[in-house]
Amino acid sequence: MSLRHPDGLVNLRDLANHVASNLPEDKTVPIVLGFAGWGSALFGAINYWGGIENIPKLLMERGYTVILAPVGPLSSNWERACELYRHLTFGKFSVFVHETQAIEEHNDVEVSYGKYFDSDPEHSPRQSVISGRKRAILFSASPQDYVDWRWSETSKAHFICHSQGGNTVRYLISLMIRGAGDLHPEYFGSPGRDSWAITVTTLGTPHRGSTITDVVENFLSKSTIQTIQLLGRLFATVSFNGPDERVYDLQLDHWDICRVGNETFQDMRRRFESTSGPVAKWICSNNNAFYDNSIKGVYELHKKTSLTSKNTYYFSLSFHATVPFPSDWPPWTVEAIVSFPVPLVRFVREVLYSVPIVNIGVWIIDRILNGIINTAGWAILPRLLSIRDLVSWVTQEVLNRLLDETDYRITLPPPGRYLPRNDVMPLMIAFVYAMGGQDLTSEQKIILGPNLGNWYQNDGIVNTESMRGPDDSVVKNIAAFPISDVNDDSVRGVYWHLGVHDQMDHADEIGVFIEENTAQAAKDMYFNIATLITRLPHRKRQPSHL
Template identity: 60%
Template sequence: MDLPLDNSDGLVNLHNLAKQLNSFPEDKTVPIVLVPGFSGWGSPLFGAVNYWGGVENIPQRLVERGYTVIVTPIGPVSTNWERACELYRQLTFGKFSSFNPSTSEIEEIHDVTVDYGNYFDSDSSGPSTAITSGRKRAILFSQSPKEYDDWKWSEDHKVHFICHSQGGNTVRYLISLMKLGARDVHSEYFGAEGRDTWTVSVTTVGTPHKGTTIIDVLQNFISNSTDQAIKLLARTFAVVSFQSPKQRAYDLQLDHWDICRQGRESFQEMRQRLESNDGPVSKWFKSNHNGFYDNSIKGVSDLNKRAIPTSTHVYYFSLSFHSTISFPCQWPPWTAEALNTFPIALVDFVRRIPLVNGIVDVVAKVGWPFILSLVKFHDVVRWATEAVANRLLREINYNVTVPPPGKYLPRKDVFPLMLPTVYGMGGLDLGDDQKEILGENLGDWYLNDGIVNTESMRGPDDSLVKSISGFPTSTLDGDGLRGVYWHFGVNDQMDHVDEIGVFIEEYTVRCPV
């Protein structure tokens, strides 16, 4: 019996489609390539925390079911161009770091050299060199690793991509480069055309296909202290990048930007160099050549000018999420109790006014409901934020700005570090330039998962997005199946890290049975 694909929860539709497709022959020898998003990593962080699964190990779970998985440790805060070059090089390198299923350990090898071509040649704000060496190999998870000796991505060795967050835009750019070629900027990697056929499918999870407003939220928060924020960022970069790549617990992979130790430089010397106003971190951050810009609405708009939205040879699927609840419309039931705790006893104060004392009790009983009907709770919170809290912060020289309340609040089970971003994005209005980029039929850009706006997750072009309810399950070779994004729908219980298995509460979401 066919299972419905029109559930309001996208995860239910995904589960039902998987059940229906069980009758089709499955080639588990085609690797699943997992592409991380912004700030992602490859091997477990500190040896324990997986990007894909948190304390669990999703690649290992897939291997136990007979699949082959490749985890790609590409630059966590880099541009989509840099990440596409790194991804291409890792998949065509012919060698992998290996996962040992008996010990659950990864033997990492750093011998990959990546060439970024002449993409940055005409831009003085680009990196200091176009070639970087000593990068990590991709990690192979397989029950038969010997079968992948000398394996290289090609027409004969195709792959499925599963992409989280920025990973979706990185893979989109890579497939476009494989199809159209880019001989003028990188003849070695992208000198040939028509290689988009090397990819079977792309699945995006929480990808900012149209950009995200979290960049604007962060900029607004530090608008009064940008220079201080850059110095703090530079100090953090110095800490994590002082050691050689092999010894780093978290590798930014920005050595080609000189964000690394130079020669026998001491840590203090490196820190001072990175924190200087004309240092490499300031140059990197203020340029358009970083992941912050590439994930913004303007940055993705620039990607649209360089890359095709889809390939007609590839199946595309997308999943959307949000982790919000609506901001209360009504005054909460504890309003009267809260008013009674106001530092000045308002009723007693009014009683002291001549000719008013006699009507105070009447007003106290019927007046508050009338007043509360005239003033919205949301407006009072906005007033308290803008007229009181932010003014106080400025007066005591706190160079931060608290975002005003918006349309949504975070769910109670949101990852704690994302509580401010869910709140901030839930109330941030799009700018006129952003509205012009996005065009008509904007949708709800306040709904978000803490990092990406839900409206942005469907696909890069609405004309190429179809509901999964229309996906034919009787055949996989029909006309019109490839080259469009089949959107599973929206799950309303998961934030951005929940999407990759990093659950704060064990039962944030349950797979349907």
């Protein structure tokens, strides 16, 4: 069997089919999904994993057990690692009831963030312990078998991680390897527990950071106060009710990003919009997802974590949703130029007419200028100017100046090397476009090292180059996977990169789709991942690299 197909989903399918034919399956080990803040469907219909579909339910119907762990969607990796650990060791779940298709939800989880924030109180949340969080959700055909289930050496788990979830789980496993010392003795006081994770599969994870943070900062670079006000209004709207009544829970109550006492909505909004309020404190700290997903933020993660556990299998999948920016002028170029509000021929004629001596040969000028349109004269234009250069000039020298003069506090991105595919989710088109032209800074190039690769291809949130794994030293091409002996020591502790799939954006990767074909591809991807990981053998506790 060859795992050399350019499409990563094909390699995943072939590897899954191979292990299905050769290894027994263990569906009793839970598959942990869900690293973006909600468990039950938004508005009763939109699932994080599947959109209008329900991937956890589909996996459950195939006999797998799935745990959805709702962690803070915009929180730092430390906060999310603490939340995830607590969910998996709490011993109780909200349960999806197949007969009613409903979730029996409970909000009784208490999460501690330890002493991590004590060293910098000015940029830290007000509370280090928060209660009333939603339980993780269990999808299982036999939920009675998971009463009092707690993640442990004897109750292991698989992890499928989308986006930042991959870095969160990496941090969590590193804490299980090393412990956290005095920072959090309750959760991470004992090292050497990384064998609790059998497999980790990452989908579109910014293992080396993402330029999406630079894109957003550039777009809003002239409007810091307005950005805080905008976030303040948005956060107030979704956080006014208590956690058990929120349509979407940011899980930032410990930052005081919540209603205080009998506060009115107007008072809460004013507090959130203040430059000295909790939203400004949170956004200006480095303790949030915006910083933690930046290239510099992930570099900081590298310095304080282990890259991998030698007890765990790792797989990564990369995606992009781009096409190259056209290099040739389109066939309608001449037609477009002729339709310019002030035709170029008329402009040149008026300039020449303004010169007295030229008026003598008016008829000659008309003959020459009219001939330009009908001959190969316009063929000169593509030789002098590329279409991308023209779009860049219009953006930088016309539109951005106009926006600045009319007091709009935004900056439009210039065109890049790539454009969004025509099936990209509309909300992501602008991000795909902007990231396709976002250059790396000098500092970022130093951080990333000499083998930069292509940082313009992206899926709308994460650069494709960043999705392979955290460092080349622990990333291998799936073509080298030793399929004859998956229990060999060399197989664990390495990110096996399955390849790149070029027809999914960041939302498609979790099944929030536009095209029906994409929806089926996403479902098949999760089925194949489940087939693969549930057949890989467990490993008893072994000492890991520090």
